[in-house]
Amino acid sequence: MNERRRYSETDRMSSLISDNYSLLMVMSRFGISLGFGDRTVAEVCESQGVHCPTFLTVANFINEPIHKAGSYKNYSLPALLDYLKRAHSYFLDFNLPSIRRKLIETIDCSGADEVATLILKFFDEYAREVRRHMEYENRNVFTYVEELLAGNISNTYDIDTFASKHNQVNTKLTELKNIIVKYYPGKENNNLLNAVLFDIYNCEQDLATHCDVEDYLLVPAVSALEQQLQKEARNTKQEQPQEVEQEALSAREKEIIACVVKGMTNKQTADSLCLSIHTVITHRRNIARKLQIHSPAGLTIYAIVNKLVDIADIKL
Ligand SMILES: [Fe+2]
Numbered sequence: 383m384n385e386r387r388r389y390s391e392t393d394r395m396s397s398l399i400s401d402n403y404s405l406l407m408v409m410s411r412f413g414i415s416l417g418f419g420d421r422t423v424a425e426v427c428e429s430q431g432v433h434c435p436t437f438l439t440v441a442n443f444i445n446e447p448i449h450k451a452g453s454y455k456n457y458s459l460p461a462l463l464d465y466l467k468r469a470h471s472y473f474l475d476f477n478l479p480s481i482r483r484k485l486i487e488t489i490d491c492s493g494a495d496e497v498a499t500l501i502l503k504f505f506d507e508y509a510r511e512v513r514r515h516m517e518y519e520n521r522n523v524f525t526y527v528e529e530l531l532a533g534n535i536s537n538t539y540d541i542d543t544f545a546s547k548h549n550q551v552n553t554k555l556t557e558l559k560n561i562i563v564k565y566y567p568g569k570e571n572n573n574l575l576n577a578v579l580f581d582i583y584n585c586e587q588d589l590a591t592h593c594d595v596e597d598y599l600l601v602p603a604v605s606a607l608e609q610q611l612q613k614e615a616r617n618t619k620q621e622q623p624q625e626v627e628q629e630a631l632s633a634r635e636k637e638i639i640a641c642v643v644k645g646m647t648n649k650q651t652a653d654s655l656c657l658s659i660h661t662v663i664t665h666r667r668n669i670a671r672k673l674q675i676h677s678p679a680g681l682t683i684y685a686i687v688n689k690l691v692d693i694a695d696i697k698l
């Protein structure tokens with residue numbers, strides 16, 4: 383068995399396939415076309431508009447998965463999301479229908495063979511389960527991630543909710559494969575049966591890896607984005623109150639500022655506005671807190687800028 387290694391930008395793209403043919407699937411889901419000759423991974427990615435670090439992250443993960451937080455960095459969440467969407471289309475629109483066609487071709491599904499009919503029924507139930515799983519992800523998880531990428535954070539959903547319920551979808555396929563191997567009576571067309579079994583083995587492995595990519599690459603990247611957006615939202619919130627409070631001066635507080643900048647004492651202000659001195663002092667304290675301005679000179683500037691007084695009335 384070949385020793386697994388981590389690929390880099392300078393490796394030849396063709397050597398990835400020679401080492402591990404399942405990487406063909408990864409290339410196709412990144413939209414990489416074959417016919418790349420001796421060009422390197424970086425050259426092929428650049429010429430085909432593929433985000434190279436993300437391609438290498440997924441290829442290396444599939445080649446030798448490291449199920450450890452923080453093992454993978456520098457990949458792009460939009461590129462990974464695109465890859466996962468293409469993988470869903472591959473399973474739902476191509477791979478599972480193709481296995482079903484081969485099953486029908488291989489086993490007698492006319493109704494005469496009860497075991498064959500039950501195998502097909504088992505497969506159809508399984509395919510429906512995978513469809514539900516992937517459509518849920520397309521509709522809820524991927525849409526949620528797209529919203530996050532647009533800078534919109536949700537109060538009602540987070541990636542931990544998805545991760546805690548996310549399960550493997552290959553288990554039933556393993557069961558189907560075992561049922562065929564152990565219980566389906568051998569017929570004369572064993573080659574066809576073997577071919578469909580090979581497809582099921584590959585699909586089982588491919589689905590298991592797909593779920594692992596979601597758990598070990600998608601979830602940590604989304605979680606990091608959530609934390610970043612939450613931090614930004616907290617910072618914005620801390621900056622906002624001062625602006626809001628500055629605009630929230632009451633009419634009485636504006637009258638008091640006008641008196642202060644005209645040079646009136648607290649007593650004169652209280653008499654002029656028919657208030658107690660105690661109330662005037664409380665108002666002045668609130669004004670200082672709201673505007674973060676504590677000196678008469680500062681209040682004068684504020685009053686002029688906000689047209690609270692006629693400049694002719696100001697005691698300079
Ligand atoms: Fe998925």
Ligand SMILES: [Fe+2]
Pocket residue numbers: 515519548549592593596
């Ligand atoms: Fe999944």
